[in-house]
Amino acid sequence: LQPCEIIVCVDQPLFHRSAAQWADFAASTPPIRVIQNKWDGHLGSARNTAAETAAGEILAFLDDDAAADKDWLEVLTAPYQD
16 A cells, blocks of 8 residues: 655744755655644644645554654555455
């Protein structure tokens, strides 16, 4: 299973720097989009902001201080196969 997009949602102080850093990946596969968090509140509000713009049917979240195992998406989405 491949993600259809990767959304990086950041708070205002880092938005412009993050958008510039990831700009070359907008045409990658999957595309990476950097969006600005619409609300104060950080984690929950960033997830809600990203969820509002997501194109996929299944959403998976990863925090900036976490590292995913190589097969984390396969394990996470396995129950959806049936």
